Amino acid sequence: MYAKGRFLLWRSVNEYRCHCRHDEPCLPILTPCFWQQGNTYSVSSSRHLSSTKNTLLDLAFNKSPEMQSQARRQPIPPDIRFDTRAFLKCRPEYSCISLNTTQRPSPTSLDKSWELLKKVTVLKGALKPSDVSSILWELSSVDPDKTTLVRSDQRFVMLLRYSVENLQLYSLSELLEVLQAFVWLDMPSAHSVLALYESELSRRVDQMTLHQFLFAADLWRCIGKQVPQYLKSVYASVPLYIGQIRTPELVQLLYIMGEGRYCPKELVQPLEQLLMRHLHELQPEEVGTVCLGLFKSQTSLSEGAVMRILDKAHVFVEDMSDFGLVNVMKYLRFSYLYHKEWLDAMGKEVPRRAHRMGIQGLMHMALACSALHYRNDNILTAIAERVPLMVPHCRSKDSCKLLWAYGTLGFLPVKSPSLYPSLTEALRQRKAEFYRYPEHLLTGLLGLAFVSTFPEDLISLALSPEFVKLALKSTQLDLKKDLYTLNGAVELELPHWTGPRLTSNLQEEVADMLWKFAESDICQKQEVVQAELCLKDLLGGEEFVCKRMILPYTRSIDLEVHLDSKGQPIPVTPPCNTTPEKTSSKSENFYNWDKVNIGVKVTDDLVAQLLNTKNKKSSLKVVKPTLLHSVEPDEGDLFNTGLFLTNEVTDMLTKSSVCKENKGPVKLAIQVCNRNHYCYHSDQLLGLHAMKRRHLKLIGYKVVDLNHQEWFPLLRKSRTEKLAYLHCKVFNQ
Template sequence: MECKISFSSRTWHIALAAKATYITFIIFGDTDSPSQPVPKASIRRNPVRSTQHIKNRRLDLAFSKKEFHPLDTPADVKGDPRAFHRCRPEYRNISHDLSQRPPAIHFQDALLLLHKVNSAKGDIEPSDVAHCLSQLGCLAPKQAQVIRGDNEFNMLLGYSAECLPNFTNLQLLEVLQAFVRLDLSYSNKILGLYEAEFGQRAGKMDLHQLLLIADLWRCLGRSVPHYLESLYDCICQHFSEMGPPELVQFMYILGEGRKCPAHLIQPLQSHLMRHLHKLEAEEVAAVCLGLFKSKASLSEHVVRSIVDHACTLVKEMSNFGLVNVLKLLRFSHLDHLPWLEAMGSVVPQRAPQMNAPGLMHVVLACSALHYRDDRILLAVAEHLPPLASDCRSKDAAKALWAFGNLAILPKQCPSLYPCITDILRKRKAEFQLFPEHLLTALLGLAFVGQYPNDLLSLALSPEFISLASSRAHLQLGKDFFTLDGTVGIELPGWTGPRLSQAFREEVTKQLWDFAKFDICQKPEVIEAEEVLQGLLGGEAFVRKGMILPHMRSIDLEVHLDANEQPLPESNPWEGPIGVNLTDDLLAQLTSAKKIPVQTPQQFIQPPALRPVEPQREREVLFGVGIDLTDCLLDAMTKRRISSSPAPDQVNSKQSVLRLAVQVTNRNHYCYRTQQLLGLHAMKRRQLELAGYRVVELPYWEWFPLLRCSKAEKRAYLHCKIFNTYDSTQRS
């Protein structure tokens, strides 16, 4: 019975013969092959038995459509992600050097070899197939492209599939290496059979072979999750053999596979700490990138140790390497101050040599860490506009978000915002695939008060909303809501499209449902609400809710009349009901002597902030105390001296001052500063536009008071509510 081979560039079908001994292959041609079908060619009976090899599981793997895609690894930053291979000669044994090729063979010799193998018909042996493919791998790239479209080459691939179970491990490796040198298309379905074979043999291969195979797949650009699963399952037994090069190469493979199984975290941490001091600059950068791409959540101690070592090598590290370390910090949310301070010196020096994606990643890391250093940010702002033409929509959007989030104003970098915004217009076509980039960019611009009408009209158009909503995994409803609400408040003359009422109500409900079980339950918010209720006269005088729903946060709303008396929020036109915190009452509550009423010369100043470790925020903040001295109590409990009413209150006793009491936390500010981040600064601006006076309970004042008595908290809030009222009226 004959085994026939026919070829087509579009189809590949395997059918088992009646005795399940021989295979009929219709080879799926390489992408470089002609699109027209080519004539069938017959060969005689092949003695290579393949029954054992052809199993349902492997066929499913080979022909599964989801396997036919390249690794999703577009270059974010121009640089060589394999530069670490030049650090040690040992990498030659565990990786494929793309820059080195064996001596080339003549094209005519390759054609003769192909013809000879195919003429052998049934007499061909697995060693002959492996040798022939290995020789073809020595062709020059342009000649290899011609060979890939040759019918006899496709027949040879069919023979190799039959020979798979009979190849030795070395021969199998040689064939895969030949595929890399021949630049075989990642979509060639025969590679599915090879992946299955390598996966089955992984447990019987040594460490160097396992790493080399993974690297060869990486060079082919094909995603091989099943082989990687086999690699991860058996790698633990080889950890004791890992030196620095093997460890770094494995971290690289983890990153390219975009996954780090949980059972590998502990041994990885142990071996990283063991070999860390031996790693060179580009090896450290490769480790950082591997951890970032694989989303490997190592302990803070290990990550901090890696970046500690990177600090000692910062002068030797490439720009690409610097960005990789920043990516790891961004992923880990780690505030490594020595590294960040070093970037304040290094980035301004290197910015002229960095490319647009690299500069974007620098400011994006600063934004993610809430770290504002004007040396870094203004250096990037200066050198990014000339490179704007190289920006993708992703680069432009994330750069605008980062600058806006860190409150870098347009007047500080006049050319940045107009230039990058213009790039968004030129990249409109990309928003059809990545609608989230447009929303990211527009929110970043809104943070600093920039509103390009044409892009806003596009983003809020029904067509674009429908397009973005169809990408359910993106969940962009909140971003649309924030942008729409911002337009409604800050652009009163806006005549462009807006979200529908139904859309706004749906997202408002989602946000409020979340807030009720999260923000509203925070101890600092509950305590502020309860103390305010006691101060003002009960629950009716404090409303906890979303004054601006599109801002995704809550406030404690308080109303005061013209005589600074609290009004019940549910009916602000009724007479005042409440309890005034007098000097006598405070003295009784605190068992202190009565304090004479005095007029202080200034309001209370916020205490100086001490360094705050992010992982112990609450403990450290509680450790920063505010002593309620006699003078401080005097200032906090003073009654407003009678003065002329403000002009807008002369004509009506029913004038109402609306207060929005905000309980802030450390994440509302740039790191270790009192500079609000973009979203929170924009909310404060919009509250004022909506007619509210913002009363902030900053975390450096309010959090320490949570351990104090009710009387001290009440005195503090009395000062905040009524002194704020006093100062705003005078202004």
């Protein structure tokens, strides 16, 4: 039996005709228009400022009696386990390049293990490499429950020491045999002896075949040790074997890259070409593994390649395991892709499968939806119904990312009364974890703030001087902005709050940092520049428009306008901590608006002429406006396109162009929105922007939304058309 086992291993690692049957089907397991740009809604990337989404929040609890009663009535289901290596069952060829962890060597008695260890004390330094590999292989056959006893024996420690004294004398098959024995012996991944084996195998990669170095990489994965030195040597050798890489080798390589969390840039294009060549051969679980490997290694493929992978996944979406579906969604989230057919399929599959999925799978599903700004209530409701039952298995990361996802998508507590209380209670039970991962607590609390929910005990923790000091120590993440946003939300929505707050110095520091970013990025965007210039033009000068952050903790700018009780513009005095004049000058120079007309007054006569033009169904002749100052003719051919009057614009124009009489001045916060402020194909504002609107109203502002569907097309229209649109927006409030 022993000799047979040795021969089979030798045949595997040396690749002597790996005879494989091709009629075995893949066995699925039952477990848990395109756009691609920086994804600031993903929690993993949510601690950085965005230059593409016009000032989005780049981010990252009380238990009710009813929930307590429900918890007593319903038994807690066991945590869901899933096979992360199920793809290896898809093809028998994988046996040549991976270890089947379900087929342990035939067990031997503990007495036999003691006899082998006695042999070590006899031979000692005279042990040959073949002796060491043979003894370790036989010891690995001990019953799994007894491996701890073997590893703790001093004679075993001696054997390990002897095993590394002459590593250069081992054959490749002996080294791989020892490594496989370590898997069965459950060697701790941090054991110092493993580093020496990694060094030796790294040195020998150029002597290995393709199958051998993939097999060794899989053994390291089974041991659980990160081996960057070895993998670097492997990746350097891959180009030499491109012609030998078939479907199983490609999938295994992507799996190894994912587990190693790295893919060299120079391999991305060759791997993409191989993947497209073999895509038609992939089986359901292999597609999931490919997506997981690309996701974990942070490998960006071309848009077309990703779409083809999603097309392939959609073909057999019903046959894919829950684990595979989640992996596809992870890569969709990373690629920031909208694939309509796949997401529509998720709207059917997730409700069908949610009852059997684990908490991590549910979290990744919800997180992917929020990252893609894709709100599908079928998906969200199904997950929301399942999550309270799985809360005992929630890590702090799971709870906080779920809160973030649901808050971002504007899924209000009333839609699922038990979801938010159960996740909030899960945070309380995991408080200790937040001192190691402070970003998780801030992620969860911000998600709750988006839906106006504020657990005061957890907020007290997050804003306490000790926790703030801990959060600011993070070298990998900038948590200042998250703290600032939470602090600002608490200030407005909890007027009775007497708990801890951020220091004024810290608030000023973050506000200044955010304004500097806005000056260099947001204020320079063409849609903002033109809105500001046209409003000054419309209202009569710079003093009537103030470009600033009314609520700096929301990380977006506003064009502030004041109207008196008769609806006439009055000057806006900017706060002392902003310098909109400098910014305005900077914006104008940036886009070279030297020839922009100043002083155009949109009168009722002009509105009447515009409407008359619409009614006659003839092209608009640019009307010379009433002159307030000496002006040049309208813009050149770039914007002289005529007014395209939609039904919405016509409706606005036909309304009264004067404000109704108010008791006092009206403060307008004019928002230049873009599509990334909303859920995809929806009027539902994303969490931060919904919260901002709510807060602006709380402090007495009326929000004027320059909707991207209306304003962006006007950017290439005539100035008169832009002024007519803004006139309706400002004076019809």
